[in-house]
Amino acid sequence: MLFRNIMYTAFFSAVIAGLLLGTLQAFSTTPVIYSAEIYEVTKESPSMPNTHTENATAHSHQHDGEAWKPASRTERIGYTFLADILIAFGHSLLLTSFLAFIFLKFGKPEISWRSGLLIGIGGYLSFYLATIIGLPPEVPGTVAADLHARQLWWTFTIVATMIGLSVLYLAPTSFKVAGLVFIVLPHIVGAPHPEVHGFLNQEKEAVSALSQLEHQFLISTAWVNLVYWLALGLLSGLFANKFLNGNASLLKN
Amino acid sequence: MHTSTQLADKTIVSISATLQIIASALVAIVVLYGVGFNEMDIAHNSAHDARHAAVFPCH
Numbered sequence: 001m002l003f004r005n006i007m008y009t010a011f012f013s014a015v016i017a018g019l020l021l022g023t024l025q026a027f028s029t030t031p032v033i034y035s036a037e038i039y040e041v042t043k044e045s046p047s048m049p050n051t052h053t054e055n056a057t058a059h060s061h062q063h064d065g066e067a068w069k070p071a072s073r074t075e076r077i078g079y080t081f082l083a084d085i086l087i088a089f090g091h092s093l094l095l096t097s098f099l100a101f102i103f104l105k106f107g108k109p110e111i112s113w114r115s116g117l118l119i120g121i122g123g124y125l126s127f128y129l130a131t132i133i134g135l136p137p138e139v140p141g142t143v144a145a146d147l148h149a150r151q152l153w154w155t156f157t158i159v160a161t162m163i164g165l166s167v168l169y170l171a172p173t174s175f176k177v178a179g180l181v182f183i184v185l186p187h188i189v190g191a192p193h194p195e196v197h198g199f200l201n202q203e204k205e206a207v208s209a210l211s212q213l214e215h216q217f218l219i220s221t222a223w224v225n226l227v228y229w230l231a232l233g234l235l236s237g238l239f240a241n242k243f244l245n246g247n248a249s250l251l252k253n
Numbered sequence: 254m255h256t257s258t259q260l261a262d263k264t265i266v267s268i269s270a271t272l273q274i275i276a277s278a279l280v281a282i283v284v285l286y287g288v289g290f291n292e293m294d295i296a297h298n299s300a301h302d303a304r305h306a307a308v309f310p311c312h
Contacts, residue, residue, distance in 0.1 A: 003273035007280075022303075029306040067294030076302070083303035086288045093281035101274045128308060137308050150310035151290055221306055 005243040006100060010092035013235035017092070018085030021228045025084065026077055028220040036139035036213045039199070039206040088232055091127070095119050095236045098162075100244060106170055111244055113237040120233015126161040128225045130183070134191025137221045139213050141200045145192035157186035 070076035099111050099119060109115040131154050138144060164182030171179065199210045288300050289309040297304075297311075304311045 001273070002270050003276055006274070006277040010277075010281075021306075025302065025306045030302050033302050033305055067298060069294075069298040079299035080302045083288050083300035084307075086284060086300075087303060087307055090281045090285035090288065093277055093284070097274045097278040097281065101271075104270055104274070131308055135308070135310060138305065138311065140305065140312070142312075144310075144312060147310060147312065154310050217305075221308060224306065225308070 002100065002244070006093065006096050006240075009096045009236060009239040009243045010089050012239050013092040013096075013232060014085050014089035016235055017228060017232040018088035019081065020231055021088060021224070022077075022081035022084040024224045024227060025080065028224050029217065030077065030080065032213050032217045032220060033140060036141055036210060036217075039201045039203075039210055040141045041201045088228075091123060091229075092232055092236045095123055095233060096240050096244075098166075099237070099240055102166070102170065111237065111240045113234050113241065116233045116235070116237015116240065117230060118233070119237070120229045120231075122162070122165050123233060124226055124229035125165060126158045128222070128229070130157050130161040130186065132218075132221075133187055136214075137217050139210060139217050141210060142214070143194045143196065143198045143200060145194045149192040153186065153189070153191045156189075157191075160186050 070079050095116070099115060102108070103111055109118070134157060135150055135154060144150065160182045164179045164185075167179030167182060168176050169179075199207055201207070201210070287296065289304060289307075291297065291300075301311065
């Protein structure tokens with residue numbers, strides 16, 4: 001059954017790529033997030049640095065620390081790994097479904113680690129590169145536009161970029177320009193931005209530290225996500241080749 | 254008779270393959286929505302660092 005085999009493919013790819021992602025993050029992005037949280041302002045003491053970094057810090061919009069949160073640093077990293085595996089499962093399901101779909105409809109490319117790698121690059125371009133053009137990676141405590149507006153633009157950008165890349169890859173030469181239109185469209189529409197870019201904590205020291213952390217976060221998310229998407233694409237192609245082989249020949253008839 | 258049965262079979266297989274692919278893509282969307290966008294504190298706080306690192310809009 002095709003559905004079940006796509007699930008298997010995504011499951012195995014996600015466990016490996018998710019563990020890889022979690023490990024890379026633990027040494028790169030996560031320390032940056034923790035450092036940024038030191039400067040987070042709380043409701044009780046505005047502009048006072050929050051130094052309780054040993055425990056996960058709650059954000060100001062979470063009603064005064066009553067909400068559930070991981071109890072320790074270790075537990076918090078554990079949940080990050082779990083979330084990473086789930087994200088990887090979702091991403092791999094999309095990649096594998098897409099591979100199976102274009103193979104079904106267009107008879108190309110062959111499902112293998114090579115086409116997986118290619119589609120992994122597509123995932124990086126859509127989910128990372130296209131979105132950060134409008135919404136740069138944020139450390140906690142950054143002033144941002146309305147959350148729902150950003151989620152909407154973010155989702156729209158990913159969908160448009162995926163459609164654009166697919167058109168570039170699959171459409172006849174004379175239609176390829178339509179692919180470019182899809183890719184450029186979200187950036188013409190423009191991402192929602194706050195009136196002024198800045199941080200919730202406006203102390204001079206905090207702003208300079210957070211600006212530096214923001215730059216560091218951009219660099220670390222860029223390479224961590226690249227490695228992750230390449231690995232996820234490659235693994236999805238590899239496992240899809242194994243699990244969908246029977247289906248692939250079935251699709252071709 | 255034999256040919257038409259074969260054709261019918263092929264049509265069913267092809268439709269169901271497309272539907273199965275759509276179904277798996279829908280599961281992907283539900284999972285990503287749950288991990289990335291769910292605003293319940295338990296979902297937000299446990300996936301917080303992963304959301305930031307994977308550049309999901311957060312907060």
